[in-house]
Amino acid sequence: xxxxxxxxxxxxxxxxxxxxxxxxxxxxxxxxxxxxxxxxxxxxxxxxxxxxxxxxxxxxxxxxxxxxxxxxxxxxxxxxxxxxxxxxxxxxxxxxxxxxxxxxxxxxxxxxxxxxxxxxxxxxxxxxxxxxxxxxxxxxxxxxxxxxxxxxxxxxxxxxxxxxxxxxxxxxxxxxx
Amino acid sequence: xxxxxxxxxxxxxxxxxxxxxxxxxxxxxxxxxxxxxxxxxxxxxxxxxxxxxxxxxxxxxxxxxxxxxxxxxxxxxxxxxxxxxxxxxxxxxxxxxxxxxxxxxxxxxxxxxxxxxxxxxxxxxxxxxxxxxxxxxxxxxxxxxxxxxxxxxxxxxxxxxxxxxxxxxxxxxxxxxxxxxxxxxxxxxxxxxxxxxxxxxxxxxxxxxxxxxxxxxxxxxxxxxxxxxxxxxxxxxxxxxxxxxxxxxxxxxxxxxxxxxxxxxxxxxxxxxxxxxxxxxxxxxxxxxxxxxxx
Numbered sequence: 001x002x003x004x005x006x007x008x009x010x011x012x013x014x015x016x017x018x019x020x021x022x023x024x025x026x027x028x029x030x031x032x033x034x035x036x037x038x039x040x041x042x043x044x045x046x047x048x049x050x051x052x053x054x055x056x057x058x059x060x061x062x063x064x065x066x067x068x069x070x071x072x073x074x075x076x077x078x079x080x081x082x083x084x085x086x087x088x089x090x091x092x093x094x095x096x097x098x099x100x101x102x103x104x105x106x107x108x109x110x111x112x113x114x115x116x117x118x119x120x121x122x123x124x125x126x127x128x129x130x131x132x133x134x135x136x137x138x139x140x141x142x143x144x145x146x147x148x149x150x151x152x153x154x155x156x157x158x159x160x161x162x163x164x165x166x167x168x169x170x171x172x173x174x175x176x177x
Numbered sequence: 178x179x180x181x182x183x184x185x186x187x188x189x190x191x192x193x194x195x196x197x198x199x200x201x202x203x204x205x206x207x208x209x210x211x212x213x214x215x216x217x218x219x220x221x222x223x224x225x226x227x228x229x230x231x232x233x234x235x236x237x238x239x240x241x242x243x244x245x246x247x248x249x250x251x252x253x254x255x256x257x258x259x260x261x262x263x264x265x266x267x268x269x270x271x272x273x274x275x276x277x278x279x280x281x282x283x284x285x286x287x288x289x290x291x292x293x294x295x296x297x298x299x300x301x302x303x304x305x306x307x308x309x310x311x312x313x314x315x316x317x318x319x320x321x322x323x324x325x326x327x328x329x330x331x332x333x334x335x336x337x338x339x340x341x342x343x344x345x346x347x348x349x350x351x352x353x354x355x356x357x358x359x360x361x362x363x364x365x366x367x368x369x370x371x372x373x374x375x376x377x378x379x380x381x382x383x384x385x386x387x388x389x390x391x392x393x394x395x396x397x398x399x400x401x402x403x404x405x406x407x408x409x410x411x412x413x414x415x416x417x418x419x420x421x422x423x424x425x426x427x428x429x430x431x432x433x434x435x436x437x438x439x440x441x442x443x444x445x446x447x448x449x450x451x452x453x454x455x456x457x458x459x460x461x462x463x464x465x466x467x468x469x470x471x472x
Contacts, residue, residue, distance in 0.1 A: 039183045039216070042237040046244040054238075054245035066321050079332045080319035082467060084248065088319075089470055091332065103470035110238070110471050132472065133231035135224060148470050152225065 056108040059086030064176060065104040065145075070167035078102070091152075092164065100164065101150040104173065113146055125166050137161035142174045182243040183216040183236065185254070186461045190214075194448040197430040199455070202342050204426050205416050210339035213458055223465045231472075238468035239461075249314035250460060256311045256382055257456030260304055263381035297352045297442065298364035299376045302402045304344055304452070307382055309401050311456065315463050331408075336458040343451040345409060346423045352442030354420055358406050358413075365399045373398075 037043075045051060062083040069090055072078040077093040086106035092099045107114035117140040120128035127139035127147075137158060138148035147168050149161040180188075190196060191214055199210065213219055220232050220239075243250045312330070319329045333341060349357035370391035373379050379386075379394075388394035412418075424441070 037181075037183055037187075038233060039181070039236055039240050042240045043181045043183070043244070046241045051244070054241040054248060062317060063321070066325075079328050080325050081316065081329055081332065082463065083317035083319045084467070087467060087471065089466065090319075101466060101470065105471045113472055133224075133226050133228045135226060136469065136472075146471075150224070150469055 054109065055085050056106070059106040059108045060145075060176065061085060062088040065173070068104065068169040068173040068176075069102060070164060098152045099156045100152050100161065102164065102168075103146075103148045103150070104168075105146045105148070107140070107144055107146055114140060114143060124162050125170055127170060129162070129165075131158065137165060139165055139170070141170055142176070145173055145176070147173070179251070182240060182250075182461065182464065185457050186214065186216040186219055189454060189457060195450050195454050198347070198427065198445065198449045199339060199343060199451060201427045201430045202339065202346055202423075204422075205342045205346070205418065206338055209334060210336055210455075213336070216461070219458075219461050220465050223462050224469050226469075234472055235465060235468045238472060239464040242464055242467060243460075250464060252385060253311040253314040253460055254457070256307050256314070256385060257452045257460075259381045260307045260378060261450045261452045263378045294353065294360065295364055296376065297348070298357075298361045299368075299373065300378045301344070301348045301353070301357065301361050302365055302398050303376070303378045303382065303386075304348055305405065306386060306398045306401045307452070308340070308344070310385055310387070315460060336455040336462070340451060340455040340459070341412075343449075343455070345413065345418065347442070347445045347449060347451065349409075350413075350418060350420045350423050351427075351445065358409055361402055362399070362406065365395065365402060368395065370395050 065088040082089045089103040117128045135151040
């Protein structure tokens, strides 16, 4: 009996401490007002009940794109890094140093990505081409597949990006159904 | 709804025990891990982009991708967080007794129980498998061949490599000593599915480990661990890692007395959340890389 009483007291004591900790946590977190974020709206949109999925159902499997990537050559190394539905990406390296990312994406998931080519003034290998931000160059193949090269090193400039876009098998990709 | 990806990245700590412990491992891969925190900060660092409109667009696409449950990013986050918390649960219970008393590190150690070697061995193996499963949830299976996939794994750098270094040091070398790889494999080989089911770390993540039942899952864990043992052995040799030099470096950050070494593993378990921390950083990086490519 003595033991039992002692045990009960211990349990209650622990419960008390837990309750205190919980109260403190609530009090502290409750007092903090969450600063608004520049991503609040997109968070709301993308988690709404009827939100469009990030990736289109009929997007091409990422694995289908692999064979159109440039091969590693002349000291350049190609390391595949991601392969998801509608997307495949590889890293371009030389002497262990990251130079650029090479990517093919299916714009079915993000039509705005294809729409930006409507006003393209330049072409690479006959495909409409645009520069985006300060590090990206891309072409649109078959009005659907975007081939993009993204600089990761300052030495890898716009010219280098255009050169590596041409190393993709763009014609092969254009025949992908 | 769980936290948004930008909140998770914005709230990554810039100090505290986890960061100190990871910094203590800088000697293994000098300068390769920087504690990158903050969502827009991460976008700038990963992409080298300075155009604010572009940063906003990349962030928005990344948020969209993360919130699409079919894409696997939330499962990966859950895995990283869960495997950390499972390990810490026992230690936290022990620490609850210490409230209001001596909370110095050594006083606190006295209330921890060193984990039995067998439990620690299972934890090590399960954590490694969690890394592989989370990797596939985030990245898919890159390339067309096993060689491509191994090259992708071999390309681990930055926070991903730091996570593996921490796994080797905090869950391997320190608690199990230099033979930690063989101990891990040996434990798995002599284990029944029933025993595995009793392990807290396994229990917490078993739903996402491939296999129809515990027996399959045990097989998967064994195969996975076996397939990376070569890499791990090579890494430990190449870096000259020992229990002693790991502890020496840790002691620069946290005071540990020699006769309490048994407890260091338990201490690390409850106070160092390295899977959650570096896992969030890895996930953010990969999401951002994908978002840039898709825009």
